[in-house]
Amino acid sequence: MKPMGPLPPEFADQRDVLVIAGREAPAWAEDHGTPVFVIDRAIVAARVARFRTAFPNVDLHYAIKANPLPALLDAVAPLVDGLDVASGGELERAVRVKPADAISFAGPGKRDAELAAAIRSGVILNLESEGEAARALSLGQAIGVRPRVAVRVNPDLELRGSGMRMGGRPSPFGVDADRAAALVRVLVAAGADWRGFHVYAGSQALSADALIEAQAATLALTACLSEEAGAAPPLVNLGGGFGVPYFSGDVALDVEAVGEGLAGALASRPAVLADTRFAIELGRWLVAEAGVYLTRVVDRKRSGGETFLIVDGGLHHQLAATGNFGTVVRRNYPLAVATRIGSETVEEVSVVGPLCTPLDRLGDHVGLPHAEPGDLIAVFLAGAYGATASPTAFLGHPAAAEVVA
């Protein structure tokens, strides 16, 4: 038997029939069919409240690529100070729910049409290169709008222990730290509305110490760059990288410790940052644990002495749970039989989807209560990097329903 990750706290103590957002799982399946993603907005709100308490003087941004579902954006936008987008498509969704100057647009390879749309609407462009900066300036002139810009820095630091490192090495993301101040001078001289710096050192960190260290290093770095540029930044976006426990042995991040560490670093920050606002941008930490993917058992079969539960959902909706989205070793997300949650494990099964590829495996040799065709399997941690991070067109199965309640 292979272990599964821990159930999110809101579901960990449930017994018998899984309840999501106040309703039993079979009711959601009845109303919307299967597979269905159900996202509990109260859990998102609880994460926001926890952040507010831990970081009283820091802005909270939602990185919408984690889950850009419009109904979720409607729920999250009023709770956060800003939205971070990474494409023209996300930009269109964001400007519907948030004022433009609370939206920033990062990501390499922004096309002219995307830059122009951002400049026209007044969204802050997190510039990823000198070339992109030059295009933004000339587009601003052509349109007759002063572009709002920040410089994304490829920092000479790494977020230790993060699932994905995005700094401290040759990178498509951001301008190398040793050239960032020069770019700020160019932008200011050209009359752009310079809003500050954006530094993103990594994702999926569960170590408070690593985050505290990265945030302190980011403060020091942006202070140095500001001195060098001769300009105080209105905003420093410190990145994010707060992780969630997906796998056996993962321990939830001590967010309060990170907040204390940052408060200490901010209290003694260099004078050039005295009037700067600070922001943290979070994706998965805000939404992952709020979502459950419900899929129905279609068939139960034995092969080679093993039992397979074949379900109607799979990697075409929830790629990450099958271990095919940025993980090196395949490990099990937490799963449950939704009508027997908390019941004793009675058998070892593999939960597989309907796609004709051995990669389509939601649970590998997991221990579950007995399940039969018609039963519902719940896949937890489905609120982030679900449908939009999966190959939904692969094999032509229908899209999953997505509900925010």
Ligand SMILES: *Cc1c(COP(=O)(O)O)cnc(C)c1O
């Ligand atoms: C992907 C991304 C995020 C969100 O990452 P999470 O791990 O979901 O929190 C935030 N900022 C930037 C720049 C990103 O690329």
